[in-house]
Amino acid sequence: MTDSDPVRLYRTVRLIRRFEERAIELVDAGEIVGGIHPYLGQEGVAAGVCAALRPADLVTGTHRGHGHVLAKGADPARMLAELCGRVTGLNRGRGGSMHAADFGVGVLGANAIVGAAGAILTGAVWARRRRGDDVVGATFFGDGAVNEGMLLEAFNLAALWRVPVLFVCENNGYATTMPVEGAVAGTIAGRAAAFGMPAATVDGQDPERVREVTAAAVARMRAGGGPELVEARTYRFDAHHTFEHRVRLDYRPPEEVAAARRRDPVLIQGDRLPAADRAAVDAEVEATLDAAVDFALAGPAPDPATALDHLYASGLTARTGGG
Numbered sequence: 001m002t003d004s005d006p007v008r009l010y011r012t013v014r015l016i017r018r019f020e021e022r023a024i025e026l027v028d029a030g031e032i033v034g035g036i037h038p039y040l041g042q043e044g045v046a047a048g049v050c051a052a053l054r055p056a057d058l059v060t061g062t063h064r065g066h067g068h069v070l071a072k073g074a075d076p077a078r079m080l081a082e083l084c085g086r087v088t089g090l091n092r093g094r095g096g097s098m099h100a101a102d103f104g105v106g107v108l109g110a111n112a113i114v115g116a117a118g119a120i121l122t123g124a125v126w127a128r129r130r131r132g133d134d135v136v137g138a139t140f141f142g143d144g145a146v147n148e149g150m151l152l153e154a155f156n157l158a159a160l161w162r163v164p165v166l167f168v169c170e171n172n173g174y175a176t177t178m179p180v181e182g183a184v185a186g187t188i189a190g191r192a193a194a195f196g197m198p199a200a201t202v203d204g205q206d207p208e209r210v211r212e213v214t215a216a217a218v219a220r221m222r223a224g225g226g227p228e229l230v231e232a233r234t235y236r237f238d239a240h241h242t243f244e245h246r247v248r249l250d251y252r253p254p255e256e257v258a259a260a261r262r263r264d265p266v267l268i269q270g271d272r273l274p275a276a277d278r279a280a281v282d283a284e285v286e287a288t289l290d291a292a293v294d295f296a297l298a299g300p301a302p303d304p305a306t307a308l309d310h311l312y313a314s315g316l317t318a319r320t321g322g323g
Contacts, residue, residue: 004051004215009207010269011281012047015288016067017266019076020238022289023066023083027242031297032083036097039067041205041237044265045170046071048210049138049230052218058106058124058137060117062170063098064236065110068140073105077292086299093302094310115141115148118167122154122227126163136164136221138214144175146188155227159195164221166214167197167229170204172236177251192229204232205263208272235260 020040026032039046046067050059053072061068069079074090082089082100089095090102101109108124111117118139125137145151146169158165169188173180180188192199198220202213210232217228237260239245270278 004211006208006269006272007277007281009047009051009211010266010273010278011285012051012071013043013207013266013269014281014285015076016043016046016070018285018289019070019080019292020066022293023080024238024242026080026084026293026296028245032097033085034096035242036066036083037064037241038236038238039064041260041265042170042172042234043067044207044210044268045168045204045232045234046140047265047269048204048207048232049140049166049168049214051207051211052214053106053136053138056106056133057135057218058108058121058128060108060121060124060137060139061110062114062117062140062142062145063110063112064142064170065098065100065140069100069102069107069110072102072107074100074102074107076288077295078102080289080292081296081299084296084299085301086296087302088295088299093299115145115151115154117141118145118151118154118165119157122158122163122165125165126157126161129163134222136166136218138166138168138218140168140170142175143169143171143173143180143184143188144178145169146184146191152191155191155195155197155229158227159197162224162226164225165227166217166221167192167227168214169229169231170234171231172234174236174240174252176240177249188231189229195227197227197229198225199229199231201231201233204234205265205268207265207269235263237261237264 020038027035050071059072078090083097085093087093098112121137121139128135189199189201200213203209
């Protein structure tokens with residue numbers, strides 16, 4: 001059964017928010033090398049979509065994928081260890097921020113290639129359905145992906161083969177620094193019509209509304225209705241990437257960011273809870289992330305001699321020594 005409990009939904013958005021804030025602190029401290037793409041502000045989308053899925057259902061995400069992985073049920077401690085490049089991470093420190101996966105909870109991976117996750121999930125769900133498994137999938141992508149050929153090919157194949165994939169566009173208004181109005185002709189939801197897919201546009205800042213729309217789409221897909229598209233209108237509160245904290249790119253008016261912050265998904269969902277319930281969740285999340293930070297930093301870094309492990313089917317390993 002899917003999860004409509006408002007307390008658990010609040011816990012998910014709060015967990016993602018505080019996880020990202022802790023991760024930014026670890027970037028600043030040099031513990032996460034290379035930076036991250038923060039998901040701050042978009043938590044309602046991942047939380048709402050994944051609350052409408054079953055544990056066995058499949059998910060693929062984007063380079064801004066921490067929220068998707070956590071909302072589907074991955075261990076925050078092992079996820080944070082993955083970001084820190086430790087062998088105790090979800091993928092032994094080899095996936096990092098943009099390629100984290102946890103097959104145990106149905107997360108087939110975040111993906112740094114724009115639009116690629118949709119094709120991967122379409123194939124995976126098709127294969128599982130051919131095997132007789134009653135699963136559906138949800139794949140996340142940004143507004144910058146809607147003109148990518150591989151995503152449109154995934155739309156086409158999913159529609160032709162009636163693969164139950166929910167294509168979730170997290171439209172935060174910008175593809176890195178490019179406003180959506182200057183990059184997308186027509187509408188995002190309108191893309192679905194050409195492939196015969198139903199489509200809906202939803203307020204991505206409201207986790208419960210996202211869950212309701214997703215649950216209805218998932219029920220239709222599971223009953224044989226084929227793929228659907230949901231455009232979640234959202235907004236990222238922080239930088240496209242943490243490098244902006246140093247570079248200070250100027251592409252979003254401050255008043256636009258301030259106005260968007262007034263519709264914070266954490267506050268929207270939190271205001272639906274009694275104060276005592278909200279305080280209890282906040283305290284539990286902080287304790288979880290305190291332990292996650294300790295776990296992540298205590299883990300060892302990978303041995304450089306294992307750099308080629310899991311890379312070649314032949315089992316080729318790295319040569320010791322230099323030269």
